[in-house]
Amino acid sequence: MADIISENADDWFGVPQIAIVGVGGAGNNSMNRLESLGGLETVEKIAINTDKLHLDSIKTGKKMLIGKSLTKGLGAGGSPDIGRKAAELDKEELRRLIQGKNIVFLTAGMGGGTGTGAAPVVAELAKESGAIVIAMVSFPFEAERIRRKKAMDGIERLRGVTDTVVVLENDKLLKFAGNLPVNDAFKTMDMLIAETIQGITETITKPSLVNLDFADFKAVMEAGDVAVMLVGQTSRSENKPEAVVEDALCHPLLEADYKGAKGALIHVTGGSDLTMKETNDIVELLTYELDSTANVIWGARINDDFNGKARVTAIMTGVEPKWVFGGISEEREGVLKSKAGVEKGIFGDIIPIIRR
Known part of the structure; x- marks a missing residue:
């Protein structure tokens, strides 16, 4: 797993440290698509999952398999409880993974096991470390009945441990990109996430016509x-x-x-x-x-x-x-x-x- 290393510590002094963390299958897929889109070079990308095969297929800088003793690397089986317990088993390693970050963007699919259960645990750890935490999560298609109920529960948990939650509805993909191949359809949503994160990152970290600083960002997001x-x-x-x-x-x-x-x-x-x-x-x-x-x-x-x-x-x-x-x-x-x-x-x- 690759770490960001600077030859001069002063290079990063005064620059907000930003990470985007993809949790679970949907979150990991988003990380792959975000890597292929490019444009987020200054943002550290981290993938977290209970499914080893899926995690191995993800092309991102840092990856972590959680709950190995519980799931044997085979996933959470759609159970948010197992996803939550998997994250809790590896709390200290997760804490080290996100330590030192000023801003953490969390992406996950709500309604499954790992994303729904583990994402709130990761968010809580990021908050405890002092980061501003923004969750950008997807909401299941209307046909996915039980997953929608699980998703609502997961979103409510996220609301309690993040600063801000942005919900993106999969049903809108049917109207906007219903005739596209599945990967291309989801890529359109990931592109919007990437553009938003890139826009925020650039205006905080690069010289601008009208600058935002980290304190500005924090003031809006904390509430x-x-x-x-x-x-x-x-x-x-x-x-x-x-x-x-x-x-x-x-x-x-x-x-x-x-x-x-x-x-x-x-x-x-x-x-x-x-x-x-x-x-x-x-x-x-x-x-x-x-x-x-x-x-x-x-x-x-x-x-x-x-x-x-x-x-x-x-x-x-x-x-x-x-x-x-x-x-x-x-x-x-x-x-x-x-x-x-x-x-x-x-x-x-x-x-x-x-x-x-």
């Missing part, structure tokens, strides 16, 4: 609870803010009503043509319906690869769980549709406010 993730991009030169925000709000994998959210972490990427007003307008549009006391932290970075384009990634925290599952509520969907005129788009009554 996070349930959150939704938004990713949008546009190559339109006219009405760039409206276009990129509309793309984010209408993304079929991520649509969710975050009205009343208590916090927002927003990262905007654009080329040298991105203006401060455009950046501010993007933030205004995304935060228009947040709670009046919401803690909004945003950063912006210039990347020459984005000349003529713009991308936004955001995590909206403190969202009511009823708004997360099933996407946009019927009431909110009606409001959005009523605003969806050809000329006005979905922001007809908001644009005049930000252009005052």
